[in-house]
Amino acid sequence: MQMVIMVSIEIWIYAIEATIFTNIRLFLAYMISLVFSLTVGIAAALNERLGKIIIPILDILQSVPILGFFPVAIYLLVAVFPDRIGVELASIFLIFTSQAWNITFGVYQSALTIPSEFKDLAKAYGIKGLKYVTRIVIPSTFHSLIYNSMMAWAGGWFFVTACEMISMGEFNIVLPGLGSFILMSAYKGDFYKLAIGLVMMLTSIILVNLLIWNPLLEKAEEYREVARSITSPTITVVSTSFLIDFLSAIYSKIDDRLHQLISKIPRETWNRILSKAMLILKMIMVGVIIAVVFLGVFCISKAFPTIIEFFFSMNFTLYLYNALTGTALTLFRIIVAYIISVGWILAVCILVENRSKLFAYSIIIGEVLASIPATIWYPAFIILIEKYGVDPNIASILIILTGMQWYIFFNVMGGVKGIPLHFRQVARLYNIRGRLYVSKIILPGILPFLVTGSISGWGGAWNTTILAEYITTGKDVIYIHGIGGLISRAANLGDVGGLFFYIMWMSIFIVLFNKLIWSRLYKVISEKYLAEL
Amino acid sequence: MGTEWWDVEELDELPVLLELIKVKKTYVIGKRKLEVIRDVSFKMYDGEFIAILGPSGCGKSTLLRIIAGLEKPTSGQILFMNKPIEGISPRIAMVFQSPALLPWLTALENVSLVLEARGMDKKTSMEIARRYLSLVGLAGFENSYPRELSGGMKQRVSIARALAVSPQLLLLDEAFSQLDPLTAESLRSEILDLWRMGVAGIRGIILVTHAVDEAVFMTDRIIVLSSRPTTVVKEVVIDLPRPRNRRSKRFLEILDEVYEYIS
Numbered sequence: 134m135q136m137v138i139m140v141s142i143e144i145w146i147y148a149i150e151a152t153i154f155t156n157i158r159l160f161l162a163y164m165i166s167l168v169f170s171l172t173v174g175i176a177a178a179l180n181e182r183l184g185k186i187i188i189p190i191l192d193i194l195q196s197v198p199i200l201g202f203f204p205v206a207i208y209l210l211v212a213v214f215p216d217r218i219g220v221e222l223a224s225i226f227l228i229f230t231s232q233a234w235n236i237t238f239g240v241y242q243s244a245l246t247i248p249s250e251f252k253d254l255a256k257a258y259g260i261k262g263l264k265y266v267t268r269i270v271i272p273s274t275f276h277s278l279i280y281n282s283m284m285a286w287a288g289g290w291f292f293v294t295a296c297e298m299i300s301m302g303e304f305n306i307v308l309p310g311l312g313s314f315i316l317m318s319a320y321k322g323d324f325y326k327l328a329i330g331l332v333m334m335l336t337s338i339i340l341v342n343l344l345i346w347n348p349l350l351e352k353a354e355e356y357r358e359v360a361r362s363i364t365s366p367t368i369t370v371v372s373t374s375f376l377i378d379f380l381s382a383i384y385s386k387i388d389d390r391l392h393q394l395i396s397k398i399p400r401e402t403w404n405r406i407l408s409k410a411m412l413i414l415k416m417i418m419v420g421v422i423i424a425v426v427f428l429g430v431f432c433i434s435k436a437f438p439t440i441i442e443f444f445f446s447m448n449f450t451l452y453l454y455n456a457l458t459g460t461a462l463t464l465f466r467i468i469v470a471y472i473i474s475v476g477w478i479l480a481v482c483i484l485v486e487n488r489s490k491l492f493a494y495s496i497i498i499g500e501v502l503a504s505i506p507a508t509i510w511y512p513a514f515i516i517l518i519e520k521y522g523v524d525p526n527i528a529s530i531l532i533i534l535t536g537m538q539w540y541i542f543f544n545v546m547g548g549v550k551g552i553p554l555h556f557r558q559v560a561r562l563y564n565i566r567g568r569l570y571v572s573k574i575i576l577p578g579i580l581p582f583l584v585t586g587s588i589s590g591w592g593g594a595w596n597t598t599i600l601a602e603y604i605t606t607g608k609d610v611i612y613i614h615g616i617g618g619l620i621s622r623a624a625n626l627g628d629v630g631g632l633f634f635y636i637m638w639m640s641i642f643i644v645l646f647n648k649l650i651w652s653r654l655y656k657v658i659s660e661k662y663l664a665e666l
Numbered sequence: 667m668g669t670e671w672w673d674v675e676e677l678d679e680l681p682v683l684l685e686l687i688k689v690k691k692t693y694v695i696g697k698r699k700l701e702v703i704r705d706v707s708f709k710m711y712d713g714e715f716i717a718i719l720g721p722s723g724c725g726k727s728t729l730l731r732i733i734a735g736l737e738k739p740t741s742g743q744i745l746f747m748n749k750p751i752e753g754i755s756p757r758i759a760m761v762f763q764s765p766a767l768l769p770w771l772t773a774l775e776n777v778s779l780v781l782e783a784r785g786m787d788k789k790t791s792m793e794i795a796r797r798y799l800s801l802v803g804l805a806g807f808e809n810s811y812p813r814e815l816s817g818g819m820k821q822r823v824s825i826a827r828a829l830a831v832s833p834q835l836l837l838l839d840e841a842f843s844q845l846d847p848l849t850a851e852s853l854r855s856e857i858l859d860l861w862r863m864g865v866a867g868i869r870g871i872i873l874v875t876h877a878v879d880e881a882v883f884m885t886d887r888i889i890v891l892s893s894r895p896t897t898v899v900k901e902v903v904i905d906l907p908r909p910r911n912r913r914s915k916r917f918l919e920i921l922d923e924v925y926e927y928i929s
């Protein structure tokens with residue numbers, strides 16, 4: 134009896150430790166994403182020339198399947214750093230890449246669309262430079278920043294579990310964390326531990342939401358302060374104003390200190406420092422480019438024979454055949470998942486759009502569900518497929534769904550909130566209801582957001598196929614033919630040539646797909662509907 | 667060389683505070699051209715409170731924004747104290763049509779921000795901001811956020827902000843048009859009081875409005891603008907002593923006269 138209790142306490146302690154590790158990883162990655170998004174997003178918005186360079190790069194980075202590059206990142210980082218540190222860095226890097234682009238685009242967009250009255254105010258009263266950024270730009274982006282951060286945090290859980298257990302050919306590593314804790318328990322069939330792991334995960338997701346995101350979102354709503362939202366759509370479960378006070382105190386402290394520091398330096402010196410810094414920055418950039426080119430040339434020339442040999446040993450016809458058929462199948466699965474997502478999300482959205490309490494709860498529930506990583510269903514899927522003969526395509530589509538639907542959900546919900554109050558009032562006044570109300574007021578209001586969400590959602594879906602078409606619990610492997618599965622399999626079997634080929638193929642395909650389809654659609658829809666608001 | 671405002675050539679008149687010479691403004695939107703201001707010239711003398719009156723959409727705000735330096739005229743010149751205006755002048759402050767208060771700052775911070783932007787240290791700017799807030803009747807509301815203030819109070823904060831930078835020329839863009847009639851009326855008399863007391867070293871006020879009654883009630887002279895593309899239709903001097911009685915015969919006469927020009 135005593136033994137059992139002892140063991141169980143140890144398990145709990147271990148689970149808590151794992152929870153802390155995972156949360157630290159998430160936190161570090163998020164902090165890097167935050168700093169990156171604010172600097173890059175604001176710089177791109179305020180400086181047109183920078184924007185012209187930054188935005189297309191981000192556009193490509195956003196559409197590239199990050200999970201596919203993860204093995205590459207590990208190879209590189211492990212080569213430079215000791216194993217554990219290398220993998221830790223790779224995992225933080227992976228989470229960062231899953232968060233940063235979305236937040237950056239949000240910041241960029243809202244910094245670009247600062248209300249003209251605020252711009253006039255700043256101009257007329259000479260509020261410029263750092264003061265303009267800290268007092269006007271950053272607060273203006275706050276709502277989008279928090280909303281996207283919330284989504285990113287949920288997405289982070291998805292990725293953190295994916296990178297706590299890595300197996301690539303010979304190379305197997307398990308990082309201590311909740312993700313690996315849950316997966317290992319599941320693979321071993323230890324349901325007691327699995328339950329503990331799930332409880333810990335849900336608890337930390339809910340706590341972070343209630344204690345951090347929800348109060349911040351509430352604050353952000355106040356900052357928006359325009360007559361275009363449901364009244365008070367967030368709910369306060371616990372009073373967390375101390376956190377807000379604390380954070381804003383820190384913010385204004387930093388702001389003041391920075392200004393003091395800058396005001397102490399005379400203007401001339403300051404200008405000289407700035408131009409020096411720009412010069413140094415340029416020199417560093419040139420230096421880095423030269424170094425990269427040299428290194429590249431050196432490596433290639435050194436490894437040239439190997440590369441040639443490798444190149445010729447690659448079975449291109451097989452790769453090409455696989456990639457073509459795989460892409461077609463994957464596309465089919467994503468389309469099915471997309472139809473399902475849009476269906477249920479529109480239904481929920483119509484259900485809650487006029488009920489502010491329900492709206493707030495659905496956001497929280499969505500946030501929790503979105504955080505549950507697809508990989509924890511693997512053991513269940515394997516049992517379903519192998520024991521009960523369920524079609525593996527269904528499992529695959531369900532996993533894709535988990536990586537796709539939440540982007541759409543949160544964007545559409547954000548859009549619902551943005552429908553101007555007077556539209557609804559007009560609708561009520563003239564008794565516009567039912568189908569007419571949905572098609573003339575709700576749908577046009579959310580359509581641009583549906584498209585934005587769809588773009589992110591499809592990005593998420595492509596990425597998720599890497600997990601969804603290669604279901605593995607270590608010993609059991611189910612491969613479902615598709616481009617994502619090809620990448621996973623190549624990584625797992627250590628087929629570097631295939632890995633390289635499939636990743637490139639998929640990246641190029643997605644970029645083209647986005648350029649040819651989504652960008653055009655977005656342009657048409659945003660021109661037609663966004664101007665009215 | 668630079669002439670000062672007091673050594674003007676025409677000494678038969680008061681010194682000129684602001685002069686607009688053949689100001690034109692045409693917006694180019696894609697391939698379309700929108701001529702907003704065709705030709706506006708007028709003088710404003712030191713110590714004058716004038717109104718720019720015109721129908722909605724005729725380009726009053728645009729004209730005011732040009733004077734404030736927020737926008738460049740397509741052609742023409744603006745002299746402030748006999749010197750051409752280049753960009754934003756720290757001696758000109760503007761109250762916008764909407765209060766344009768930052769929702770994340772308190773009333774006090776909204777006012778002190780513009781002082782800090784002028785290089786004043788935080789403590790002093792807070793003190794001065796507090797003084798101007800109480801001047802516009804907002805003592806006790808320093809720490810309220812804009813969303814907690816009524817429309818009239820927000821516009822008061824906006825006025826306090828403009829006064830706090832000690833401008834010599836104050837521009838009011840339909841400052842009362844978004845307020846309910848009672849609030850608007852009390853704010854009007856407060857502005858007139860501030861003007862009479864000579865608060866903050868203001869030497870001239872330009873009030874942009876489409877309300878004839880408001881212009882006649884408050885100002886010394888009305889520049890009546892035509893509809894777009896706008897030109898000056900008439901200048902009407904209002905020689906009534908203050909405080910003015912809206913029912914007096916002369917007031918109604920002037921009102922009728924101005925209405926004639928506007929229609």
Ligand SMILES: Nc1ncnc2c1ncn2[C@@H]1O[C@H](COP(=O)(O)OP(=O)(O)O)[C@@H](O)[C@H]1O
Nearest residue numbers: 693695700702721722723724725726727728729
């Ligand atoms: N930045 C701009 N670009 C294009 N057109 C403008 C711009 N600002 C104002 N306008 C146009 O100029 C006209 C006059 O505007 P405005 O000066 O605001 O009028 P008022 O203040 O007299 O009502 C309007 O038709 C408006 O659409």
Ligand SMILES: [Mg+2]
Nearest residue numbers: 726727763840
């Ligand atoms: Mg106007």
